[in-house]
Amino acid sequence: MAKQVLASERKKQITIRGLGGLVGLENVPGLKLGFNRHLHFTLVKDRNVATMRDYYLALAHIxxxxxxxxWIRTQQYYYDKDPKKxxxxxxxxxxxxxxxxGNPWEKARPEYVLPVYFYGHVLHTKDxxxxIDAEVVLAIPYDTPVPGYLNNTVNTMRLWSAKAPNDFHLHHFNVGDYIQAVLDRNLAENISRVLYPNDNFFEGKELRLKQEYFVVAASLQDIIRRFKSSKFSCKDTRNCFDSFSDKVAIQLNDTHPALAIPELMRILVDIEKIDWDQAWTITKKTFAYTNHTILPEALERWPVGLFEKLLPRHLEIIYEINQRHLNAIRTFYPEDNQRLRRMSLIEEDGEKKINMAHLCIVGSHTVNGVAxxxxxxxxxxxxxxxxxxEPAKFQNKTNGITPRRWLLLCNPGLAALIAEKIGGDYIKDLSQLQKLHAYVNNDQFIRDLASVKQGNKVKLASLLEKDYGIQINVSSMFDVxxxxxxxxxxxxxxxxxVIVMYNRIKKExxxxxxxxTVMIGGKAAPGYYMAKLIIKLITSVAQKVNNDPIIGxxxxxxxxxxxxxxxAEKVIPATDLSQQISTAGTEASGTGNMKFMLNGALTIGTMDGANVEMAEEAGEKNMFIFGMRVQDVKELDKKGYNASQYYEKIPELKEVIDQIASGYFSPNQPELFRDxxxxxxxxxxxxxxxxxxxYISIQEKVNQLYQNPIEWTKIVIKNIASSGKFSSDRAITEYARDIWGVEPKFLKIPAPTESKDT
Structure with a gap:
């Protein structure tokens, strides 16, 4: 035994000395010290119990x-030299x-792993x-702590990772098809490997539907497990679930988790053996639905054929929900077949599809928009x-932003300046910003606020000059x-x-x-050709403008x-003018508009989304509002929109369009922007x-006001003072009281220093 230990020690010494080429021979003693440190403190072993594998791991760590x-220097070099997105x-x-x-903030909880099923077929029996014959994918939970602000409370965000079971398609391996078994395992684990971009297009891919069901199925199983194990659990399952919606509220954030409705019904009816009517009552009382978009191309409509293949039982449940739903509609409108067709969960035109928004409305007790x-x-x-x-089912819950990140963290200079005037409690009660109205004409506050903004602009300009090699005029209006x-x-x-401004400077x-300094930023969905072409136009115009010596x-x-x-945390505090210019009636709410308002930018925008409420709070005269209202857009649609009329009527617009058409901004590819x-x-x-x-007209008003910095800053103060409504604290409180049926509770959770177990 002694000889074996000595032999191992000898191998270790030879190996460590062999690392001299890595760290220099003079550092071999340091290697030995580090080796022992990892053996003791990383692996928690000593030489009496350490194995050869432990020695290997200690060596690997050193x-x-x-x-x-x-490694760090190499990655930093790559980062510095890497070509941009x-x-x-x-x-x-x-x-x-x-x-x-890795992610240091999350904690895996493999002890709570759950099965999620796909494919297979449905068997109706007397029991x-x-x-049956479904494919199983395991859902492994990962918990991330979500700390409250100055209240000692830490809640949990649970995310899920997909893993194939050990015996996943083992029959392939048994017949020698090892490669197929590995490929199938990878396909299963792809469910949580790829995140679909959150955009305004619905892409009906099987992987996306798998992702949506995977998260829904795992979460609902977990919710029910915790409900059953709580002190409210009871032996009589049916009566027990009568209290389910008293303890569980699920908010469907757009239609992506809509499958939670048929999944809960499946669990209650098929597994818990609750009759349909009782299960449906429980389900409707549990769910509420928030709609986030009215664009038809963004609303999810899944092919029935895909459902039949991937989630056969859920398709049966949705058909049953739809049949009962349509029967109820017939009692109100017995002869209105067109209304039945419009309200059906199943769209029959062309390929049969399931309208997920309709499923959410029918299966929820409350529906709300976000402005x-x-x-x-x-x-x-x-x-x-x-x-x-059901008119009472529909509500509004205007979006909000957290002032902790979007003021306190990203704009500490402004946050501190506000606290000097009205105290620091406003960060937990943003409505207190109204007190700033008293300082609109305070010369010192005006100067201090302008100074904070200028400091933020200098910081951003330095960053942009480094990243883009463009000299930024910090006295210019930062138009974002x-x-x-x-x-x-x-x-x-x-x-x-921008091209209009360019032409004006060139002429005079x-x-x-x-x-x-005009900054436009954002990402296009990977498959959105027109959005990508718009980016190319913007960058082409920028290339022309920024390199024209006349423009300077x-x-x-x-x-x-x-x-x-x-x-965003750097750009928003430095912005003078915030552009929120969507066509009236198309933007659900927006939250960027709120962030800019809170950070002292003035808004140029249409009466769309939350811009409308921002104008209500600050006064329309303290924003740069332009363009058609929702009713104007509807009337134009009825009359017929003829773009050529505007092209012929507005000389500067005609000039711009002709320049683009001639290839002025794409001389090597004159037809580049034809589409x-x-x-x-x-x-x-x-x-x-x-x-x-x-838009051109209101931009002139922007220019006029910007040339009077004192008046500009006064309106900035009015906007900041009026932004309190747009706190996420207010929004969440409204959801809790009006939809979930709970009142905020300020729990007395002891701080660590007060705990007996510290």
Whole structure:
């Protein structure tokens, strides 16, 4: 035994000395020390019990320690030299493997692993319905702590990872098809490996439906397990579940989790053996639905054939829900077959599809939009048939933003300045910002606020100069338009106005011009061709503008690449003018508009989404409102929108369009933007030309006010003072009281220093 230990020690010494090439021979003693440190403190072993594998792991850790410095420097080099998410003016997607280095904030809970089933077929027996021959994927929970603000409370966000069971398609291996077995395992685990982009297009892919059901099935099983194990559990299952909705409230955040409705019904009816009517009552009392979009291309409609293949039992349940739903509608409108067709969960035109929004409405006790105007549209237009029958079901819950991140964290200078005037409690009660109205004419506060804004602009300018190599004029107006790239958000209209400004400077370079730095940022969905082409136009215009010596520092255009939260935290506090210019009636709410308002930017925008309520709070005269209202858009639709009329009527618009058509911004590819022009003239659902003259006019008012910095800052103060309504604290409180039926409770949870177990 002694000889074996000595032999192992000898091998260890030879191996460590052999690492001299890695760290230098003079550091061998340090390697020995580090080896022993990892053996003791990382592996918690000593030489009496350590195995050869332990020695290997200790050695691996010490080698890694000495590689880390080089590793970090190498990655930093790659980061510094890496070409951006934009290449030659085009958006290029790159995978963000955000878990490749692990996540220190999450804790795996493999002891709560749950099975999720796909495929198979349904068997109806005298003992009930059985879903058999299904493929199993395991859902492993990962918990992330969500701390409250200064209240000692830490809640849990539970996410799920898909894993194939050990015996997954083992029969392939048994007959020698090892490769197929591995491929099938990878397909199962792809469910949580790829995140579909959150955009305004519905993409009916099987993997997406798998993802939606996977999360729903795992979460509902987990919720029911915890419900049964709580002190409210009881032996009589049927009576026990009567109290389910008293303890469980599930908010369907758009239609992506809509499968929770048939899944809960499946669990209650097939597994818990509760009769249909009682199960349906429980289900409706449990769910509420928040609609986030009225764009038809964004509303989920899943093919029946895909459901039949992937979730056969759920298709049966949805058919049953639909039949009972239509029977109920017939009692109100016995002869109105068109209404029945419109309200059905199953769309019969062409390929049969399941309308997931209709499923959410029918299976929920409450439906809400996320801004007053949006909620009115879904009640009066999009889902009017449903609201006619159950008007009380429909509510509004205007979105909100957290002031902790979007003021306290990202704009500490402004947060501190506000606290000096009204105290620090406003960060937990944003309505207290109203107290700032008393300082609108306070000269010192005006100067201090302008100073904070200027400091933020200097910081952002330094960052942009480093990243883009463009000299930023910090005295210029920082004009910002950041959000997902989509035709309805009309980044295109902004781009056209940039060309108008460019042309004006070129024609009269000596004329006084309000200097601007225009920043447009956001991501297009990977498959959204038009959005990507709009990005290319913006970057092409920027290339022309930024390199024209006549323009100089009067106008700069930057497309903010890889726009994300960390960049937003730098951009938003530095913004002077916030662009919120969607076609009236298309934006559900928006939250970027609220973030800009809170951080002291003035808004140029249409009366759409939450802009309407921002104008109510701050006063329309303290915003730059332009363009058609919702009713105007409806009337134009009835009359017929003719883009050519506006093109011929507005000289500056005609000039801009002709420049794009001639290849002025794409000399090497004159036809590059032909599809944009074709869309604008022939199938522009969002009517860019119709609002363009009004947009130009309101921009002149922006310029006039910006030339009077004191008056500009006074209106900034009015906007900040009026932004308290748009706190997420207010929004969540309304959801709790009006939808979930709970009152906020301020729990006395002891701090760590007060705990007996510390």
């Amino acid at each position: 080698v890694r320690d000495h590689l880390v410095g080089r 934009i290449k030659d003016g085009w958006q290029v997607e790159e995978a963000d493997d955000w878990l490749r280095h 009930g319905v059985k879903w 007053k105007i949006h909620s009115k549209i879904i009640k009066d237009q999009v889902f009017k048939d449903f609201s006619d029958i 338009h950041v959000k997902r790239i989509h035709e309805y958000k009309r980044q295109l209209m902004n781009c056209l106005y 370079p000596n004329k006084n011009f309000v200097q601007r 520092n009067k106008l700069k255009v930057i497309f903010l690449e890889n726009y994300r939260v960390s960049l 944009i022009l074709n869309m604008l003239f022939h199938h522009d659902r969002f009517k860019v030309f119709a609002d363009f003259e009004s």
